[in-house]
Amino acid sequence: MEVSQAVEKLMALQSKMSAYRHALSILYTDGVTVAPKETTANRSHTMGILNEEMYKLSTGEETISLLEFLDGHKEELTKKQARMVYLMLKSNRELQKIPMDIYLEYQKLLVEGDALWHDAKEKSDFSLFAPVLGRIFELTKQMAAFVAPEKDPYDYWLDKYERGLTKASCDRFFGVLKERLVPFIAKIAEKPQVDDSCLHGDFPAWQQEKLAYKLMDFIGIDRGHCALSTTEHPFTTSYGSHLDVRITTNYRPHKVDPSMFSVIHEGGHAMYEMGSAEDLAYTVLDGGTSMSIHESQSRFYENILGRSEVFTAKVLPMVRECFPGKFDDVTPEQFYKAINKVEPSFIRIDADEVTYSLHVMIRYEIEKKIFAGEVAIDDLPALWNSLMKEYLGLEVPDDKHGVLQDSHWANGNIGYFPSYALGSAYGAQFIGKMRADLDVDKAIEAGDFAAINAWNREHIWQYGSLYEPDELLAMLLPEGFDPNVYVDYLIEKYSKIYDL
Ligand SMILES: [Zn+2]
Structure with a gap:
């Protein structure tokens, strides 16, 4: 076979796979948005068939020999083509090292785990979930040993989600957060609380939706390629390629800001997805x-820009317009402070900007201890509660508000949490780079996000998955990533708000 012919086949293969992904995303979104309650079995039937076809397509003999052939001719490929081959082969090669019985047991366990986790959370009883969780962690360790026996198993999983990430680098990162943020949060707790009463009240969903569209337009989301709908938990998904992206939000009837900032957050994800270079579509x-x-x-759009003084001042008139009479007496300063209220809380996804990363740190420390055999699964609630007390000063009332709140472990996403906190910290360092090139505040003040979005597109979005995260970071931050930049940003901003 000629290399050029093989490349043509490679592109056709990816195009076909993206069509399957397109159909599967629509079915998934339908299931969590408008599909009637009793249609799960019907949808599972279709999704099962499409998933099986996709699995066959990506692991079939013909595909593997095509990828191995191209891998053997790496030097003749473009950078993009070589990267496609590498990514497609990587998961296949890993899968081959895991014994089939372990892999199948793990897949079955995750389905069971998710159902048991839902039930345990509803009843707020960790003991119902503990046995299956213990087995998930055991198999997670075993799979790491099969794929990368030379590596520490937790390092393997950290690296799987975020190449280059290790316990050592996480320890350094969270060490800085622990040392500097825990005492800072305690200092904030001693100050008079800011008044956020303007954010509480009755906010009909249709008015919140109107505001959501205004916010999407304001930050420059192209609504020709990105739609908004509602789900219990907000998320972003793309349909087959970056040309069709969907975001969701959740309107709480008595608090206005959660939906506002979830729309901006998911909007940031959506713009990153939509910003891939044209020629990456269907690959x-x-x-x-x-x-x-x-x-x-x-989190850059949600917090660093969205919760800034200049942004909130700009948004206040939109809020007034969407909720007539409700915000007339609220000053931009009051609105800014209300939006940035710091209050330790039990639930990670509701956490404010300052306490958020500490929620993530708790999960990281627990995972690390489980992998090291330093804690028994049955003792996780006690460990969780003691860490919440130590870092956030809170007494956890029950498992539902504690160790059972996230679905990640039930779904096998172990080693995944640190990326949430790291992302926040990266953003704080990126803004420094952006400010060196353009006047960010002036652009927001002028309601002009084009330059901000163009900067992100040029430096981050256009590459899609062409670079690993550590390569992209090295390009953006040649001086290296420094978590102190993030902590400095938080301390400076919130010292002003809380008069510290
Ligand atoms: Zn997110």
């Missing part, structure tokens, strides 16, 4: 490269 390089870089974009 495995289309869309964001990793969760931490994704979060660096979503």
